[in-house]
Amino acid sequence: MKGLENKNFIPNLSFDCVIFGFNGKLLKILILEYQNTGVYALPGGFIEIDQSIDDAAKQGVKERTGLDNVYLDQFYIFGNVDRADPGHMKRILTANNDNTEENSWMLERFNTVGYYALINYEEVTPTPDEYSDSIGWYAIDELPKLMMDHNNIVEKALQVLRSNLSEKLIGMNLLPSKFTMKQLQMVFEAVLDQKLRRTTFQRKMLSLDILERHEKLFQGKAHKAPYQYSFK
């Protein structure tokens, strides 16, 4: 099966990534569709026996997005017995004409380590994996029904992201290296799913002393041009 069966994986353990991107308006995540199945899923994979879980996830994100050096945070391990769903897996395998004998290990119970990544939407080249024929961005409030407990994983990732956003100020990982105050505010609003006050937000961000101010950005619009900022 395209290389998978040759590798030596840690049994019963996988990882799944909630890869967040921001298109300027909406918070989105990358979703795979498995070939000929109508099954949607988070990008994920298995961990080789001589590979750290973090490295496996890092590699997975790189393969799906083409990006290195991504903000990547392990946020939970999903270890319920009933999260396994051999039915779905079997459909994916048979749709791929796989020897289900040899790959029966994929039908067993799996615990999965959840990661979330924050990436610059514009830099990404979404790339399907060997089982899937499509990968695409979905706004977080327009997700399809995902396989197994993946919708639950997304929900938990969002919770953690929201509580980390202000505290750890990780929002800028969703933006290009230079951005305007308005863009930064829109990221916060999209993640927190609430409107923020422009003046208060601006004062707060500036007072934190974490931003460097650069030249103005002339957008060709009939109004004052905003400064650009970067993370110090």
Add this chain to the structure above:
Amino acid sequence: MKGLENKNFIPNLSFDCVIFGFNGKLLKILILEYQNTGVYALPGGFIEIDQSIDDAAKQGVKERTGLDNVYLDQFYIFGNVDRADPGHMKRILTANNDNTEENSWMLERFNTVGYYALINYEEVTPTPDEYSDSIGWYAIDELPKLMMDHNNIVEKALQVLRSNLSEKLIGMNLLPSKFTMKQLQMVFEAVLDQKLRRTTFQRKMLSLDILERHEKLFQGKAHKAPYQYSFK
């Protein structure tokens, strides 16, 4: 080996618990010493094939403390390749005259799921596990050198506990069901490792509207008796 070899465990996966207690002054955790080895470790164990990871951890905490319904939070999975330490494990097994053939799976690489528990110090009956001959409380700033990466696990648990303490107000899990404002403050001070202002703390706690006030506690001291509170 006392039952372990008969069970069907998920391979390469374990859990470890940082069990926090508060003795009225210091924040402490429960540490095991393995028989005849001088090796100290966190309480932990393996996950049966038909058992959720949460349930395995819950059961582990119950066996070491005698307590049910404990505040228990999974906070991280430690998945570095180099965290395995076959040397230590082998010493523990041979010290127990175990058939190292049959238990060689315990020498493989393990990923471990970290949990932290908050318990009422006074209710606990610390009980060693089948490999260890002692279990005891250690103040968090006087921990011995622990096996493998367990000191690192404790450090991470402390970080997470600190950031959750105020946000989720989990401090009362370290106290008896009724406690004084001073006791509550001392828990916060011990966990956060910083002095807090009495009046500010009291006003804040009362304003949160999460405490129920009960009868006063007469301690036989020559001063005004404090009210007792419980979590609403």
Add this chain to the structure above:
DNA sequence: ATCTATTGTCTCATTTTATGACAATAATTC
């Protein structure tokens, strides 16, 4: 030159937190 929409900054009101003051009080001492 005038107009439009957005930006950066300021002001004042409101809320929250810091810091100290003070009266209430449970037990001890005289």
Add this chain to the structure above:
DNA sequence: GAATTATTGTCATAAAATGAGACAATAGAT
């Protein structure tokens, strides 16, 4: 039983953070 001691509960005021709006500056369109 009155004075003493240590701690508690609450208030008063100062300082800091945030909310809410006003307004001048300005890049481009008209």
